[in-house]
Each structure stands twice: as structure tokens, then as C-alpha cells.
Amino acid sequence: MYITHEGKRTSISNLRLFEDKGIEVLVSYATPVAYSIDGQWRYTSQKYSSTTSKQITRFLNARIGGRANASEVNQQEVDCIYNKHFRSDTSLSSEFMYG
Secondary structure, three states: OEEOOOOOEEOOOOEEEEEEOOEEEEEEOOEEEEEEEOOEEEEEOOOOOHHHHHHHHHHHHHHHOOHHHOEEEOHHHHHHHHHHHOOOOOOOEOOOOOO
8 A cells, every 4th residue: 555654544655554464565656665554664874866765754744743753773783674574465465554
């Protein structure tokens, strides 16, 4: 499912949110940039475009009140979670729901 920067459902966007069994991964274009396990969000320390940085910030603002409520991790960790849980099945998307 595609979402806007603010986490609302849309039919076209550069952001996708994948969810399965308490794990969520935020993907910008084709790159996983943040993930949550049981509600604890972590976002990449890798610097991409200003658009991607804004997407992460706006999403985390809408979801948990901002980056201050999440932890910064290296890109390899984000990739590992995405590859382990979602890489083989891109149909595992769900609607974004506010907590």
C-alpha cells in the first residue's frame, strides 16, 4: 500500500508501508528507510535526498511524534529487517493506521 508523507492512504506515492506480525517497514522509492518492531521505531542513519529525509521525518511525526521518539540505526540493520521479513513477498502491505 502506498502512503503520503503524513501516513495517509493514497494510490500513488513514493512511500510504502509493509506490515506483518508486529513488524513494519517504511520504504522510500525502493529503499527501506525505517522499521518498527512492536511499536519501537528505528530509522536509517544513511543520508539520502532531502525528499527522503523529509518523508522519514513527516512519517515519524505523524506516527509517533517525531524522530526524538525513535532510534537512529545503520542502513544495514534496516536492510536486514526488510530482507528477512518482506523481500520475498511484496504483497504484505497493509493500511496505515494511526495508533
